[in-house]
Amino acid sequence: MASEKVSIAELLRLASRLDGISDTPRLDLEVLLCHVLGKPRSYLFTWPEKELDQQQVNCFNDLLKRRAQGEPIAYLTGEKEFWSLSLNVDTTTLIPRPDTELLVETALNVLDKPDARVLDLGTGTGAIALALASENSGWKILAVDTVVGAVELAEQNRQRLGLDNVTVIRSDWFENIPAQKFDLIVTNPPYIDEDDRHLKEGDVRFEPVSALVADNKGMADIEFIICGAKEYLVDGGCLLIEHGYQQAKAVCTLLQNEGFLYIETACDMAGLERLTSGCFKKPC
Numbered sequence: 001m002a003s004e005k006v007s008i009a010e011l012l013r014l015a016s017r018l019d020g021i022s023d024t025p026r027l028d029l030e031v032l033l034c035h036v037l038g039k040p041r042s043y044l045f046t047w048p049e050k051e052l053d054q055q056q057v058n059c060f061n062d063l064l065k066r067r068a069q070g071e072p073i074a075y076l077t078g079e080k081e082f083w084s085l086s087l088n089v090d091t092t093t094l095i096p097r098p099d100t101e102l103l104v105e106t107a108l109n110v111l112d113k114p115d116a117r118v119l120d121l122g123t124g125t126g127a128i129a130l131a132l133a134s135e136n137s138g139w140k141i142l143a144v145d146t147v148v149g150a151v152e153l154a155e156q157n158r159q160r161l162g163l164d165n166v167t168v169i170r171s172d173w174f175e176n177i178p179a180q181k182f183d184l185i186v187t188n189p190p191y192i193d194e195d196d197r198h199l200k201e202g203d204v205r206f207e208p209v210s211a212l213v214a215d216n217k218g219m220a221d222i223e224f225i226i227c228g229a230k231e232y233l234v235d236g237g238c239l240l241i242e243h244g245y246q247q248a249k250a251v252c253t254l255l256q257n258e259g260f261l262y263i264e265t266a267c268d269m270a271g272l273e274r275l276t277s278g279c280f281k282k283p284c
């Protein structure tokens with residue numbers, strides 16, 4: 001590991017320590033270095049000969065060691081970009097994924113109503129709710145999570161971004177939601193089977209089980225949400241669910257069985273079926 005006074009250029013040469021750990025070793029190092037220095041990436045290229053003081057070197061070494069053990073960059077820096085918002089992240093919940101931006105994009109497309117009411121179930125960092133709120137100041141968004149730390153984190157992000165049209169509360173799915181109707185319910189719930197081998201690989205090893213795993217081969221929370229959502233949707237209101245790439249068929253069947261119409265599945269950036277929506281119409 002680096003010690004004493006070391007320059008930016010010298011530290012960036014340590015990227016090989018992340019070979020086999022990260023797909024982007026050099027970028028990881030740059031991000032960690034920017035975090036330690038409190039500077040933008042351009043600073044690294046403008047001042048490669050700049051030396052770090054001992055405290056900065058120690059801090060960098062510590063972060064590099066943790067990264068070499070597989071800890072996600074976002075947990076090391078405590079932040080992650082989502083929908084052009086900078087969000088605080090911590091180990092109470094999932095690190096927001098770029099794929100979830102598809103859900104935000106779809107929500108913005110399905111709902112053309114300036115004063116819409118929206119519910120985000122399992123908000124985590126608040127990523128989806130805050131992204132939607134940032135695009136529509138007239139929308140009133142209720143964001144819920146059952147994990148106290150996640151509720152605090154989402155509220156922290158909400159305040160920092162000054163998005164007053166979002167309310168964050170603690171609720172086990174619908175349990176604490178006051179009786180009301182929403183135009184749209186969005187959710188990225190836990191949907192991974194507890195035996196899924198992916199849980200033992202990469203970043204997810206460091207993320208909480210409460211954000212990832214659901215019973216019944218990953219379908220239990222999705223099933224619960226689909227069954228409960230009708231009570232909270234206006235006539236013609238939509239439910240948008242992010243799910244696993246092999247769950248689209250099961251999600252469509254559940255939506256059909258619960259009387260949802262206009263059911264559609266969309267693919268993520270990798271071409272996998274990851275998002276299904278349906279609208280609820282009261283039977284005549």
Ligand SMILES: C[S@@+](CC[C@H](N)C(=O)[O-])C[C@H]1O[C@@H](n2cnc3c(N)ncnc32)[C@H](O)[C@@H]1O
Pocket residue numbers: 093094095096097100121122123124125126127128144145146147150171172173188189190210211212
């Ligand atoms: C896959 S993460 C999604 C987080 C965030 N919406 C996102 O897309 O980045 C699922 C979230 O659901 C929350 N969750 C799990 N069980 C819940 C429950 N019974 N009620 C409410 N939220 C729950 C977890 O704490 C976690 O924050």
